[in-house]
Amino acid sequence: MANSKFEYVKSFELPDTLLPNTWVVVRIDGRGFTKLCAKYNFEKPNDKRALDLMNAAAKAVMADLPEITIAYGISDEYSFVFHKSCTLFERRASKLVSTIVSTFTAHYIYSWSTYFPDAPLSPPLPSFDGRAVCYPSVQNLRDYMSWRQVDCHINNLYNTTFWALIQLGGVDNREAEQLLAGTVSGDKNEILFSRFHINYNNEPEMYKKGSVVFRDYELVEPGTHNAERDADALAEPLQHTKSQAEKDRKRRGKAPIVVQHLDIIKDDFWDRRPWLLSNKPGKVPKEP
Template identity: 65%
Template sequence: MANSKYEYVRTFEQSDILLPNTWIVVRIDGRGFHKLSDRYAFEKPNDRRALDLMNVAAVEVLKDLPDLAIAYGVSDEYSFIFHPSCELFERRSAKLVTTIVSTFTAHYVYQWSNYFPDTPLQSPYLPSFDGRAVVYPTTRNLRDYMSWRQVDCHINNLYNTTFWNMVLKGGMSNTDAERELQGTVSSDKNEILFKRFGINYNNEENIYKKGSVVFRQYQLEETKAESVSKTSQDLGEEETAAPENVSKSQQEKIRKLRRKAQVVVEHVDITKDDFWEQRPWILSGKPGKLPAEV
C-alpha cells in the first residue's frame, strides 16, 4: 500500500505487548449490573439463570479461542487465562482484552432469551462488560490469583446468603441487616442461617459457594503423592524457565487438538493441588488424551 502524507499519525500508537513467558489473565466485569439485575428481577441472593447464562457465554469464548487454558467465573465476573506460551495477537493487550470482552458480550446477549424468555432485553438496560489484562510470572502466582477469586466467591456468597435471608425471610430492612452483620465472622453468619432460617450453608449448591471453572476435558490423571509436597518455589522455578520454541504449524496443530476436546463447566475446589494434578494439560499448555468413547 502506498504511503500518504497522513500516515505519520501511526507514530502516536503505543506498543501494548504484554511481557513474554507470563500467564495472561483477562478479567471482565459486568458494567452497571446492579441496575441490570434490578430491572430484570434477578433472584436474590443468587439467580441460577443468570449464572448459567454467564457460564454458557464463557464456554463459547473458550470454543472460539483455543489458546485459552482455563476460565473462572463468579457473579458478573469472569477471568480468562492464556498460557505463557500464547502468542495470539502477538500478545497485544488491547487486542486480547477487546476480543474477549466483545466475544463474551455477543454470546451473552445472543443466549439471553434462552435463560430469560419472559423478560426480553430493552434499551437502555443492555448488558455490557469491561475488561483488563494482568500478567503473572509464575504458576504459583496464577494459582494464587485463581484461589483468591474462589475464596472471594465464598466470602461474598456467605454474606449475601445471610443478608438476603434476613431481609426476605426475616423481614428486616437492608440497613438493619447490614448493621447486624457488621463485624461478624463466618461462624456468626452460619449460626444466623441455621438458627433463624434452618439453612445449613454447607448444603448450598457448589455453583454458589465455589463459582464456575471452565476448561477443556481430557482423561484425568491420577494424583501423584510426591507432587503434593511441591513448594511455591518449585512451581515458580518451573515457570521461569525459557519457553519452548513452537513453530506456527505446531501451534496450529495444538489448536486443532484443543478444538476436539469438550469444554466443560465444573464447580470444584481449585485452591487444592488435586484439581491441577488431575488435569496437567491446563498448566502445561499441552493437550491431554481425549476420553475414550463409551
C-alpha cells in the same frame, strides 16, 4: 497500500505488548449490573439463570479462542487465562482485552433469550469492561485464582445470610446490614442455621465455589507438581515446530469444554489436570 501525507498519524499509536513469558489474565466485569439485576428482577441472593448465562458465554469464548487454558467466573465477572507461551495478537493488551470483552458480550446478548425467555432485552443493553494483568509464576497465577474463589465464598455467605434476614426474617436492608456488621463466617453460619434452619454447606456448589471452565481430558493420578519450582518447570513451553504447535492448537479446539464447580485452591485440582499448566493437550475422555 500507498503512502499518503496522512500516514504520520500512525506514530501516535503506542505499543502495549504484555510482558513475555508471563501468564496473562483478562478479567471482565459487568457494567452497571446492579441496575440490570433490578430491571430484570434477578433472584436474590443468586439467580441460577443469570449464572448459567455467564457460563454459557464463557464457554463460547473458550471455543472461539483455543489459546485460553482456563476460565473462572463468579457473579458478573469472569477471568480468562492465557498460557505464558501464548503469542496471540503478539500479546497486545488492547487486542486481547477487546477481543475477550466483545466476544463475551456478543454471546451473552445472543444467548439471553435462552435463559430469560420471558424478559426480552431492551436498552441499555448488557456490557462489560476488562483489564489484562501479567503474573510471572504458577504460584502467582494460582494465588490469583484462589483469591477469586475465596471472594466467591465470602461474598456468597454474606449475601445468603443478608437475604435470608430480609426474605425470611422480615427485616429491612438497613437492619440486615446492622445485624451482620462485624460478624465472621461462623456467626453467619449460626444465623442461617439457628434462625432459618439453613445449612450453608448444603447450598449449591456453583454459588459457593463459582464456575471453572476448561477443556476436559482424562484425569491423571496426582503427580509431584506441588512445589512452585516443579509447577513452573511443567509450565515451561515445549520447543515445538510450527506444524506441531498448530496440531496442538487444533486438538485443543476439538476438546470438550466443561463447566464445573470445584475447589481450585487445593493442589488436587491442578495435579490431576497437568494440561492446564503445560498447555499440552491431554487424552480426550472416552465416551461412556
